[in-house]
Amino acid sequence: MTESTSAEQFGSSRVKRGFAEMLKGGVIMDVVTAAQARIAEDAGAVAVMALERVPADIRSQGGVARMSDPDLIDSIIAEVNIPVMAKARIGHFVEAQILEVLGVDYIDESEVLSPADYVNHIDKWNFTIPFVCGATNLGEALRRINEGAAMIRSKGEAGTGDVSEATKHIRTINGEIKRLSSMSRDELYVAAKELQAPYELVAEIAATGKLPVVLFTAGGVATPADAAMMMQLGADGVFVGSGIFKSGNPEQRAAAIVKAVTFYDDAKVIADVSRGLGEAMVGINVSDIAEPHRLATRGW
Amino acid sequence: MGTRPAEIAVPARLRVGVLALQGDFREHAQVLRELGVNVALVRRPEELDQIDGLVIPGGESSVMDKLARTFGLAEPLRAAIRGGLPVYGTCAGLIMLADTILDGMDGQQGLGGLDIAVRRNAFGSQTASFETDLDIPALGDQPVHAVFIRAPVVETVGPKATALAALADGRCVAVQQGNLLGTSFHPEITGEYRFHEYFLQKLIAAAR
Numbered sequence: 001m002t003e004s005t006s007a008e009q010f011g012s013s014r015v016k017r018g019f020a021e022m023l024k025g026g027v028i029m030d031v032v033t034a035a036q037a038r039i040a041e042d043a044g045a046v047a048v049m050a051l052e053r054v055p056a057d058i059r060s061q062g063g064v065a066r067m068s069d070p071d072l073i074d075s076i077i078a079e080v081n082i083p084v085m086a087k088a089r090i091g092h093f094v095e096a097q098i099l100e101v102l103g104v105d106y107i108d109e110s111e112v113l114s115p116a117d118y119v120n121h122i123d124k125w126n127f128t129i130p131f132v133c134g135a136t137n138l139g140e141a142l143r144r145i146n147e148g149a150a151m152i153r154s155k156g157e158a159g160t161g162d163v164s165e166a167t168k169h170i171r172t173i174n175g176e177i178k179r180l181s182s183m184s185r186d187e188l189y190v191a192a193k194e195l196q197a198p199y200e201l202v203a204e205i206a207a208t209g210k211l212p213v214v215l216f217t218a219g220g221v222a223t224p225a226d227a228a229m230m231m232q233l234g235a236d237g238v239f240v241g242s243g244i245f246k247s248g249n250p251e252q253r254a255a256a257i258v259k260a261v262t263f264y265d266d267a268k269v270i271a272d273v274s275r276g277l278g279e280a281m282v283g284i285n286v287s288d289i290a291e292p293h294r295l296a297t298r299g300w
Numbered sequence: 301m302g303t304r305p306a307e308i309a310v311p312a313r314l315r316v317g318v319l320a321l322q323g324d325f326r327e328h329a330q331v332l333r334e335l336g337v338n339v340a341l342v343r344r345p346e347e348l349d350q351i352d353g354l355v356i357p358g359g360e361s362s363v364m365d366k367l368a369r370t371f372g373l374a375e376p377l378r379a380a381i382r383g384g385l386p387v388y389g390t391c392a393g394l395i396m397l398a399d400t401i402l403d404g405m406d407g408q409q410g411l412g413g414l415d416i417a418v419r420r421n422a423f424g425s426q427t428a429s430f431e432t433d434l435d436i437p438a439l440g441d442q443p444v445h446a447v448f449i450r451a452p453v454v455e456t457v458g459p460k461a462t463a464l465a466a467l468a469d470g471r472c473v474a475v476q477q478g479n480l481l482g483t484s485f486h487p488e489i490t491g492e493y494r495f496h497e498y499f500l501q502k503l504i505a506a507a508r
Contacts, residue, residue, distance in 0.1 A: 008430040008468075015429045018489050019449045022358045022391070025322040041405065044367065046322060046360045081405050082360060083426065083450065105426035105450070128427045262321050262343065262367055 011128030016150035019106070019130055020214035023047060023083075023151075023237055027227065027258050028216070030054050030241040033072075034079035040244070043254035047083040047105070049239065050076040055112045055159025055295070056242035056281065065113040067095040073102050085132070090299055091117025093126070100129040106151070107131045109144075111298035112158045112241075121299070124148030134218070136169045136296050138176035142197030142205075145213055152211060154235070155296040156219015159242050161283025163220040163229070165296060170217050170233045180206040219296065222247070222280045224260030224273050231264030248278030308500055310336045314507060316500075317342040317351035321367040323359020323392060327488040331496050345376045353386035353479075353503040355496075356393030358449070358486050361420065362405045364392055374411065381413040386479035386506050388499040394475075394482035395420055395452050402455060413480050415458030422453040422471075434485075436465045436474065439494040446473070446485035446492075453484055479506050 009015075026046025031037040037048045052068040053061065067088050077084050083105035088095035090109055095116070099107050109122050111134050121144065124131040130150035135141035141152045154173055156166030176195070180202060183191060188206055192199040204212060217230040218239035227238045238261055244254045256273035263269035291297070316332055318325045320341035329339045332355070340351055348354075354377075356364070368374040381387055381397075389397040396410050398418035404410075423429065429450055433443040444465070454472040457463050465474035465483075473484035479502055487495040 008432045010427065010430045012431055014447055014490070015431055015449060018447050018486060019426055019429060021324040021327065021489055022360070022449055022486075024324055024326075024359070025320070026360060026363060041362070044363045046363050081403070081421065082362065100427065103425040103427070130426060258363070259367070259370065 013150065016130035017213050020132070020151035023216075024214060025262060026237045027254075027261050028085065028237065028239045029244055029254060030239075031076060031245070034075045036245055036250075037076045037079045037084075039251055040254060041080045041082050043251060044258035045082060045254065046237070047085055048076065048080060049108060049241075050084055050086045050104070051112075054242040054245060056161075056246050057159075058112060059159040059284075059293075067092070067098065067113070070098065070102055073099070073104065077103060087113055088122070089113040090115040091120050091122060093122045096122050096127060096129075096131075100127055104129065109133050109149075111155060111295050115298050121147050124150075132216070134296075134299055135173065137172045138180075138205075139195035139197050140299065141173060141211060141215075142195060142201045145211070146198050146201060149213065151214050151216065153216040153218040153239055155299075156217065156221070157286045157289070158219045158295050160220050160286055160289070161222040161243060161246070161281040162286045163222065163226045165286050166217050166219045166221060166226075166230060167233065169219075169296070170215075170230060170235055173211075173215065174234045177205055177210065181209045220286070221257075222283065223277075224256045224270055227257045228260045228264040228270050231261055237261065243281055246281035248280075253277050253280075308335060308497055308504075310500065311504065311507070312338075314338060314504065315340050315351050316503065317347065317354040319354060319356045319364065319393070321373075322363045323357040324486070324488060325357040328355045328357050328390075331488050331493060335493060335496055335500060337500065343371065343373075345372050348373070348376050348380055352507045353388075353499070354380075355499075356387060356389040356396050357488070358391035358393065361392035361395040361410075362408050364396060365408050365410065368411075369409070374409070377411050381411055381480070384479055384506065386499065386503040387413065388481040388495070390483050390486050390488060391449065391451055394418060394454075394484055397480055397482050398454075399458070400456070414475060414477050414482055415460035416454050416475055416482075417456040418452045419455045420452050421450050422455075423448065423451060426450060432467070434465045434467075434473070438464055439498060444487070444492060444494065445490050446483075446487075447490055448473075448485050451484045479503070
């Protein structure tokens, strides 16, 4: 046995994207207190998302939603052993700087918070910490990856418990990837223009048939069946926001969703874990939300 | 970057399982397929009967532990490892194979097998994750490019286990013991085939 002599490299794309690879097949749960983080970890969450209010409350209470208090984030980091993610406002690079020094593992540049910049997203290449960003379609996903996002989550419509937008976004992204795979090079130049994304990324996806980063689904997942459907539609994993702690029995529902994601293609397991979970979050139909109040339209 | 797969004569009947409860199991399955191996994803106890060896991927060890126990895989896996099943674990997989887990969750149980004490998440938060080159003579002259992601380190190597690689500061990051192999890092995401080849050689010898 000999020892290594070469330098260590931190914050490379491979290290950032590789971390998301390790989260695959897992459930990332929104938590607003250390006690909820404990429940999430005990239920088998692969990571927790620390925030001040779950999207359902942001939606009902209104006002400007910002990065959480550092004390809250510290208390959640202290409580759990699994990775901790936290949200920064779109374009708010100082909130991101703060989250990085707090020792968070991943930053979500999230449309669930009020945007801080209606033109620019954060230049994520400037950071050692990796970022996940939301997307409703392939062009948006590629623009985020071009800015340095190391993981993408389809947006859905957060805080609703209505999975229809999550379904639409994952289907859209995967459908657009499939279309690229069948295109010739002259068509790819036009596709890049139409997607408003760099040609090199478009060509890479056409060749590999998949995004160069991990793709999770979010926004409206409330039941084990919802989570399993996202996996069957091609998601690498699932974010559950309000769906757990706005339900009647968070411990049991959280554990059930974890199992449903692992056995996403086994209806018998999904049926078993769906029994006796108590009330799911009440929810709002996305169609009842006026366009200006939809979160998925934030980010461009 | 990375190495080409070597020519290994893999018997056609050989089947290698990849534990598919959570983590980057598809990447391991892909590397094994490129080496010409029949791969089976393993999530249920009965799926253990069909395999000649097992890879435990990277991921969250506490989640794998919970799911393995809930779905009745943990006990049969422990028995299979005691019975000589060749197993290769990366990162979370190394933690699962350790006889002693330091800084684990309350109640976290590994599968055991390697006479080592492993410290979970030994480097700190994700900003301390890194990539580097390791010299590993057992795998040849060309260094191994290794990616460490919230990685564990082997803090104590017991008399039955052998260290295979260390960081510049001397901390052990790869071990073997009989048919068991474990690394703190992730050859499956860097185009590095030599660890899987090394494991397959153990496995082919054991299957004879």
